[in-house]
Amino acid sequence: MYKIDYHVHSMFSMDSEADPFEEILAAKSKGIDDLIFTDHCDCNYEPATLPEMEPWPFLEVEEYWNYMTNLRNTCGYDFGIGIEVGQSTQALERANGVIESHPWDFVIGSLHNANKDLDYSLIDYSKRDIEKTFRDYFEELYETAKINNFSVLGHLYYPIRYVLNQGLELDLSKFDADMAEVLKIIVQNGKGIEVNLKGYVPSKGNMIPNLKYVKMFKDLGGEIITIGSDGHDTDAVGKYITDATEMVKEAGFKYVARYRNMKPTFEKI
Numbered sequence: 001m002y003k004i005d006y007h008v009h010s011m012f013s014m015d016s017e018a019d020p021f022e023e024i025l026a027a028k029s030k031g032i033d034d035l036i037f038t039d040h041c042d043c044n045y046e047p048a049t050l051p052e053m054e055p056w057p058f059l060e061v062e063e064y065w066n067y068m069t070n071l072r073n074t075c076g077y078d079f080g081i082g083i084e085v086g087q088s089t090q091a092l093e094r095a096n097g098v099i100e101s102h103p104w105d106f107v108i109g110s111l112h113n114a115n116k117d118l119d120y121s122l123i124d125y126s127k128r129d130i131e132k133t134f135r136d137y138f139e140e141l142y143e144t145a146k147i148n149n150f151s152v153l154g155h156l157y158y159p160i161r162y163v164l165n166q167g168l169e170l171d172l173s174k175f176d177a178d179m180a181e182v183l184k185i186i187v188q189n190g191k192g193i194e195v196n197l198k199g200y201v202p203s204k205g206n207m208i209p210n211l212k213y214v215k216m217f218k219d220l221g222g223e224i225i226t227i228g229s230d231g232h233d234t235d236a237v238g239k240y241i242t243d244a245t246e247m248v249k250e251a252g253f254k255y256v257a258r259y260r261n262m263k264p265t266f267e268k269i
């Protein structure tokens with residue numbers, strides 16, 4: 001089984017202090033065959049944080065690129081250098097500028113906040129119409145998919161993490177048609193999705209997306225799939241990748257995509 005961790009944050013992300021080399025060693029010790037760093041590059045112009053908080057800083061792209069290329073040249077391990085680009089819908093020029101600025105290996109396209117709204121992790125869902133929040137989310141995710149400036153679309157339906165964390169519920173199947181519309185665009189464009197493991201608890205089976213939606217992607221003709229811990233520290237990096245790879249197999253995939261220079265090749269799982 002070929003194991004990849006293609007969603008890894010390091011000290012270049014505002015929510016991580018992890019040393020990249022220690023993360024590489026952690027991944028190796030867990031039997032990960034290939035790792036790609038995907039530090040945050042949230043591109044929106046409006047702050048998505050609470051009034052008492054600083055806005056998320058913009059990624060120091062040059063510094064990140066130089067550090068990672070130097071590490072790759074000197075550490076004795078091959079790994080990929082990517083970015084997680086957030087909110088292309090809200091700052092397209094900025095997003096595309098970053099994507100075109102360096103020869104990245106891999107780009108995750110993500111949506112972490114609706115336009116002029118809080119990051120989904122910071123919303124108090126008890127004070128929101130949750131279904132409306134999700135309708136708006138899927139509309140903007142559809143627009144994100146259409147922009148097509150990424151390798152894989154990140155953590156489909158990610159706001160549900162935070163709804164559930166707050167002890168609230170949502171019947172996600174109400175959005176199956178919306179999900180299918182997003183996935184159809186991805187398939188048409190020859191792009192992929194990721195299985196994201198942040199907050200995953202084996203007894204809950206709460207990978208994003210879960211088996212049902214990975215199968216939906218497969219049934220719609222999807223071929224490109226990657227797996228990522230979304231790890232922000234050495235403990236999380238490389239964790240549960242076997243579980244996710246087994247799930248992807250169960251959904252009918254025989255390969256995961258390996259990326260370099262934005263090009264996928266396929267590795268048997």
Ligand SMILES: [Zn+2]
Binds near residue numbers: 084110112154155
């Ligand atoms: Zn993300």
Ligand SMILES: [Zn+2]
Binds near residue numbers: 009
């Ligand atoms: Zn992430």
